[in-house]
Amino acid sequence: MNREADFIVVGAGTAGCAAAEALTRNGRTRVVLVEAGERPSSPFVAIPAGFAKLFRSRFDWAYSSEPDPITQRSVFIPRGRMLGGSAGLNAQIHQWGYPSDYDEWAEAGCAGWSWSDVAPTLRDLEACAEAAPLRGAKGPLAAATLASPHPLTTAFQRAACVDGQPPSYNGSASEGAWISEVTHRDGRRFSVWDGLLKPALKRHNLQTVTSAIATSIVFESGRATGLRIVRNGWEETLAARRGVLVCAGAFGSPQLLMLSGIGPADHLKAHGITVVRDLPGVGENLHDHPMACPTFATRRRDTLKAAESPANLIRYILARKGALASNVAEAIAFRRSAPGVAAPDIELLFAPVEWRGEGLLPPRQHAFTIAAILLRPHSRGRVTLRDGNPQSSPRIDLGLLSDPNGSDRQTMTAAIQLARSIAGRTPLSLDTTGELGPGAADLSDWLDREIQTVYHPGGTCRMGVDDSAVVTPSLAVRGVGGLWVADASIMPRLVSGHPNLTVAMIGQRAASLAAIGAPAG
Numbered sequence: 241m242n243r244e245a246d247f248i249v250v251g252a253g254t255a256g257c258a259a260a261e262a263l264t265r266n267g268r269t270r271v272v273l274v275e276a277g278e279r280p281s282s283p284f285v286a287i288p289a290g291f292a293k294l295f296r297s298r299f300d301w302a303y304s305s306e307p308d309p310i311t312q313r314s315v316f317i318p319r320g321r322m323l324g325g326s327a328g329l330n331a332q333i334h335q336w337g338y339p340s341d342y343d344e345w346a347e348a349g350c351a352g353w354s355w356s357d358v359a360p361t362l363r364d365l366e367a368c369a370e371a372a373p374l375r376g377a378k379g380p381l382a383a384a385t386l387a388s389p390h391p392l393t394t395a396f397q398r399a400a401c402v403d404g405q406p407p408s409y410n411g412s413a414s415e416g417a418w419i420s421e422v423t424h425r426d427g428r429r430f431s432v433w434d435g436l437l438k439p440a441l442k443r444h445n446l447q448t449v450t451s452a453i454a455t456s457i458v459f460e461s462g463r464a465t466g467l468r469i470v471r472n473g474w475e476e477t478l479a480a481r482r483g484v485l486v487c488a489g490a491f492g493s494p495q496l497l498m499l500s501g502i503g504p505a506d507h508l509k510a511h512g513i514t515v516v517r518d519l520p521g522v523g524e525n526l527h528d529h530p531m532a533c534p535t536f537a538t539r540r541r542d543t544l545k546a547a548e549s550p551a552n553l554i555r556y557i558l559a560r561k562g563a564l565a566s567n568v569a570e571a572i573a574f575r576r577s578a579p580g581v582a583a584p585d586i587e588l589l590f591a592p593v594e595w596r597g598e599g600l601l602p603p604r605q606h607a608f609t610i611a612a613i614l615l616r617p618h619s620r621g622r623v624t625l626r627d628g629n630p631q632s633s634p635r636i637d638l639g640l641l642s643d644p645n646g647s648d649r650q651t652m653t654a655a656i657q658l659a660r661s662i663a664g665r666t667p668l669s670l671d672t673t674g675e676l677g678p679g680a681a682d683l684s685d686w687l688d689r690e691i692q693t694v695y696h697p698g699g700t701c702r703m704g705v706d707d708s709a710v711v712t713p714s715l716a717v718r719g720v721g722g723l724w725v726a727d728a729s730i731m732p733r734l735v736s737g738h739p740n741l742t743v744a745m746i747g748q749r750a751a752s753l754a755a756i757g758a759p760a761g
């Protein structure tokens with residue numbers, strides 16, 4: 241097998257699939273895409289409601305956060321490990337982010353990342369059954385409306401909607417409530433794997449190397465020229481004539497940079513790693529959208545607790561509809577925490593099922609969940625090395641609700657009260673029989689026991705123009721040549737919502753930035 245490439249892309253997740261597809265589109269640029277996981281062969285990847293069944297499977301890195309210093313609690317952190325990455329086990333919500341999210345990046349010095357700069361790529365990536373005619377879009381990523389929203393979901397949407405809200409939450413920063421737009425086609429998950437990577441694999445200039453863990457980047461004279469991998473116990477070095485794009489995600493990318501000698505010098509030396517470039521920002525600025533899940537009992541007997549009933553199985557097999565075609569997080573609402581706040585900073589996510597034990601435990605009873613989410617958290621954590629072994633998981637300090645003035649905890653409390661008040665409004669209240677959690681528990685104690693994230697980690701290889709930035713606005717790693725990072729880790733601040741499409745946009749734009757940065761010789 242000839243593995244000499246122009247570019248090596250590390251990680252076939254949302255960004256890596258988009259980058260590899262875009263780099264090889266000309267039929268000439270040779271790309272080797274290295275992925276630790278395998279092809280997404282499990283039926284639970286394709287069946288929308290099955291994603292939580294992939295948690296702790298071989299398709300999941302299944303990280304745990306370091307215990308919180310006060311409560312000693314670890315939070316479960318699923319991350320996709322397959323061609324398609326986390327887009328193969330995500331909840332499939334399709335969202336653009338607010339225009340102001342990107343304008344903020346540009347205002348912080350990241351030229352070329354304003355809303356008007358990125359919107360054309362977001363639109364190009366979209367394809368859609370119902371939504372495309374609305375927005376005139378056509379592209380490889382599906383954005384469809386949900387096949388069969390549950391009656392409780394439509395009741396939630398009606399209870400939480402706002403007069404005059406636009407027909408879609410995409411394209412503006414409006415308050416309101418909507419049925420989720422999803423990356424589905426014909427009632428099945430349709431991710432970056434289906435829409436971008438699978439078709440591109442027909443190209444002779446794209447090769448994937450699966451079940452391969454990238455262990456370090458090879459540098460010659462301050463320039464990335466290759467990648468060391470371990471595959472089936474064997475070590476191998478791959479050469480890259482023009483450079484390496486690291487798309488290993490918010491945890492994998494800082495880990496690989498640090499293992500390769502790029503990161504905080506003292507930390508690297510403590511693990512016996514030779515410093516190639518002292519970049520103190522690598523692994524810093526970790527943030528995610530914190531989520532707490534109030535649950536409510538319902539008199540209905542058709543929640544997703546019964547998703548695997550024979551009737552639902554038959555309905556899905558014959559028509560690709562019903563409970564198994566649900567993405568679980570079926571509706572979405574956005575609100576401002578206070579009147580003066582510029583854009584919605586609270587999200588409520590509705591699921592017609594009891595979301596229990598961070599999605600790891602089956603529902604006990606028929607119930608629904610109104611998850612409360614902070615879209616602009618102030619708290620920050622960090623990713624560091626546990627040791628110098630590339631096969632060890634990194635140390636992940638999530639720092640949830642840890643901001644010194646307590647404003648995240650305060651906003652979360654307001655979000656939970658909002659969830660409660662919507663559960664008490666008609667028509668949703670007609671089917672509600674009581675609150676299961678937090679119930680009578682002290683809210684702050686309950687948050688300590690229950691807080692998790694909505695699985696959107698980012699920021700750990702921050703793009704910027706200051707000294708602690710890791711990559712420049714061209715996504716090039718500062719101070720070395722031929723090396724780019726492109727994935728959720730580069731976002732200076734997370735977009736206000738579900739980031740998958742944004743991350744695909746980052747991957748696609750990285751392809752042109754790398755091609756310009758390292759022109760064919």
Ligand SMILES: Cc1cc2nc3c(=O)[nH]c(=O)nc-3n(C[C@H](O)[C@H](O)[C@H](O)COP(=O)(O)OP(=O)(O)OC[C@H]3O[C@@H](n4cnc5c(N)ncnc54)[C@H](O)[C@@H]3O)c2cc1C
Pocket residue numbers: 250251252253254255256274275276277318319320321322323324325326327329330331332333334335452453454455487488489490492493496694695696697727728729738739740741743
């Ligand atoms: C459970 C869950 C639900 C979510 N729901 C939604 C949603 O509904 N909507 C939405 O917009 N977003 C959602 N997200 C978030 C979204 O999927 C992610 O933000 C996005 O997929 C991140 O893309 P990425 O390219 O940064 O990383 P990933 O997609 O995680 O890709 C990283 C890839 O790199 C590989 N890798 C890592 N380290 C190495 C190494 N050393 N060697 C080789 N390969 C390596 C990994 O195996 C993986 O395939 C969800 C995520 C999860 C986990």
